[in-house]
Amino acid sequence: MKSQIVTFLIKCPDQKGLVSKITSFFFEKGFNILSCQQYVNAIEDTYFMRVRLNADGTNISKAVLENSFLELAEPLNFKWSVNYGDKKQQVAIMVSHTSHNLYDLLERAKEGRLACTIKMIISNHDTLRPIANMFDIPYYYLPVTRETKLQQEAEVLNLLEAHKVDLIIMARYMQILSPSFINHFPERIINIHHSFLPAFQGANPYKKAYERGVKLIGATAHYATEDLDEGPIIEQDVKPVTHESTPSTLKRIGADIEKLVLANAVKCHLNNQIIVAGNRAIVFPEAGE
């Protein structure tokens, strides 16, 4: 495990002594604690911790570490996960017609600014294949109609499982995924919605924003759940607009918001900064990373 950065994410009922017990555990195992971030939800009496360790000072194996940690975790009712930073996450991007998020994600991955491997692009249209070609990423064109929806989803599922995909990014994929599909990937599908949720859920948010005469437009990246546009929010941003903006101006201005919001959300996910609690996403900031 030498030279690795190990990240633990922990969620448990709040109780006295947690930070001391957890940090002492890692200290005694020989780890250097790079950062240790906590959040106490006093309304629901729950405790959340993200701890990043440098494994330089220890020879402990993953198995021994995890077994020891279990002894600490069980009596304290931890829900926890650990990431060893030793393999890049495998990512699939799903798109329809819109290219800006796709370009942005491919560029960031290629330039090393998103720590992942883009394994494939899946689309219900063939429109964006040239972009996949530019970046040398396999492109799967799987058209869908109301009648073939379940079958198409099964094909998508097969692809994702065959390639051991860890994370699915819906980068303006304009189809509603079935609950059954979504439940295969809990907290592993990130969607970008082109409004400041919960405003303007559903279709045509820029048209609705124009009609309502709002003075800011936004975008929201969230985990996909069974309820459309209702999943835990990871990142949101807005930009000011004026009465001059038509629905198509809003779309253009919005594209730049969508790019940054989705890229940041994906970065936080890949970087193990997120713990989901009910319908809220605890997103720890980077700690000098």
Next chain:
Amino acid sequence: MKSQIVTFLIKCPDQKGLVSKITSFFFEKGFNILSCQQYVNAIEDTYFMRVRLNADGTNISKAVLENSFLELAEPLNFKWSVNYGDKKQQVAIMVSHTSHNLYDLLERAKEGRLACTIKMIISNHDTLRPIANMFDIPYYYLPVTRETKLQQEAEVLNLLEAHKVDLIIMARYMQILSPSFINHFPERIINIHHSFLPAFQGANPYKKAYERGVKLIGATAHYATEDLDEGPIIEQDVKPVTHESTPSTLKRIGADIEKLVLANAVKCHLNNQIIVAGNRAIVFPEAGE
């Protein structure tokens, strides 16, 4: 009319030659055009203009000016208004328990940063009277129950009419005004709602924002219409928040947004920057003012 700044607001069907005809009219009458702002809504084929004039070079009377302008306006189907900047608007502020917007408005008016006279504060509680006393503004405590609502509104109406109030600011007045009351003051009641509308309409927006786990909270100033929280939006702003924020933290952060958003909306109204079209507010920016 010497030395006055005269502001015309015009709304009409779009057609060729409007800017030329309107500006030539004012030029020929001897006015200096300080600024001339237009907006064409190509979706609805409507035209909007705000023109500010310096009357230094003319001796024309108001009556003559308006009669001449009518000759231009009628064949072109103008809806228009003119403000001569020669008397300050009379303002009433309605509040319940919350003090931050009230302090802010009173301070701005006192320091000459809001061009109006605060004639009175009306409240359904007696809580904020000491603030009214600090600023020497009459405070009317008119409690209200479900049973006395219509009667209380009648009293409020009497007060407003007796003092020739031009603008009513609902600075966190936590009562729903009746349609009949609101229709007395079309485009003359400005309300602050403590969320980024249309998200979180109705009561307890900060609690709802916490539960939804949003990453930004906002405030919206709008003209009050019969439909609660549905009126034309004048100004909106947001600030980032995190999972750490409790409903009471959100309330505190939100207070600072509410202050600026309401003050800016009121400034735009007093400064004749707004034309309402349907449910959208055209808010012209200041032009070197």
Next chain:
Amino acid sequence: MKSQIVTFLIKCPDQKGLVSKITSFFFEKGFNILSCQQYVNAIEDTYFMRVRLNADGTNISKAVLENSFLELAEPLNFKWSVNYGDKKQQVAIMVSHTSHNLYDLLERAKEGRLACTIKMIISNHDTLRPIANMFDIPYYYLPVTRETKLQQEAEVLNLLEAHKVDLIIMARYMQILSPSFINHFPERIINIHHSFLPAFQGANPYKKAYERGVKLIGATAHYATEDLDEGPIIEQDVKPVTHESTPSTLKRIGADIEKLVLANAVKCHLNNQIIVAGNRAIVFPEAGE
């Protein structure tokens, strides 16, 4: 110490085991750790911690706590401070002609949104006395000329010491304080500068901003040090402006930025969120407070 919130601020050379040692210390003394925030500066190998404790579960006295903590602190080379939250800080506000920051601070203190007691207002002009009277705060008018500068500063110093002032807020006090004065109050004088430092240091920043044609203007709150406008920055913010803005428009827009930036900086100071390291201010965010 029952029911108190105790806050420790710690700065030391970075080394393994710090978080474990510190949190175990407080756990063993019976405290509940409400939050524990760290920052490691890997460039300078320094470690910073802010830990907030609930003293409900312990009967330890301040003296015993501090003596025990010293035993931990000395071998690890801590520089530290502790605040028991049991007395409000005593604050003096220094102003010249400009009223907006003064109103804002007085309102926040009066409404309980700044945890301090405003003991006095000191000014080199008599202009703002009516505001002091509105809020019932003693106002000291101490005019100053080049010749009387040292003497006036001595009078100010006497006042501050006589009233055991903990924090001095320069809310647009347009005099340069002498190094000797400033050195009496290390990290205890907060100044607001009306530009986004380090841009436009010194006098007339809004005029300079106009001339440079910047598209954003800002404000900066910082601790005062011997070098004018060079002290550790606590808080900054900006707002967009356009070519339309004149120096006086910039001044007006800037006033709203200055108010929020100064109020937030003061809040962070009073709330023990700040550790200064060289010329940088480590400002921990609120942790569910």
Next chain:
Amino acid sequence: MKSQIVTFLIKCPDQKGLVSKITSFFFEKGFNILSCQQYVNAIEDTYFMRVRLNADGTNISKAVLENSFLELAEPLNFKWSVNYGDKKQQVAIMVSHTSHNLYDLLERAKEGRLACTIKMIISNHDTLRPIANMFDIPYYYLPVTRETKLQQEAEVLNLLEAHKVDLIIMARYMQILSPSFINHFPERIINIHHSFLPAFQGANPYKKAYERGVKLIGATAHYATEDLDEGPIIEQDVKPVTHESTPSTLKRIGADIEKLVLANAVKCHLNNQIIVAGNRAIVFPEAGE
């Protein structure tokens, strides 16, 4: 000229009747005025206008239009230019090692979100050639040393002139261009500086920002002039940062600001939204475009 959008940019001494005279001129020639934006600088008594015309209702030729306009322009001392929107501007991008601005500009041009033709990429390094290849843009590698600087600039100049380049974008080109080179392209070179100018001029702004401990970092797009980082500012933006940010974190956060700021500045230039006056850039907003 049928169906074209014609844009006039006008700068002149302020005087009565300008808007009336100019708009009447275009109305009489049969144009439909799509938008007419003005700015009066009362400090310097200068007047600026951007007027967009739809040529559908006229058969006038460019020559006749311009000759007629001259008769209006000369007595009123106009400096003016006209753009017929009938040919895309030819653009060269200059880069060194940094890829993010390059990707962003190429993507926008390819997707039709920047109205220009990217004719070439010129670099003093061969590093970014693969990106040029992805987008099928000619890449000229012209290395430079202190000794070969003038010669290299002459080669660059030859290339630009041979391809009739209208606009040069310095997308993180880390060489200082000679005054003689810059004077060949007045108001036709746009540079991105990775700080909020005038803060942190010159080299290593992110390192300087870290050392100064600022709480916001920014980027500035400006026209290149003889004085490094002193040219007229077109666009600026900032993002909040904290003490946690290292110089390399700042660089990463800054990259996203740089992309948007440069792309917006280029868009405004290509869209004829800018008039330069001394060291200030008048940037008219889009008018429903």
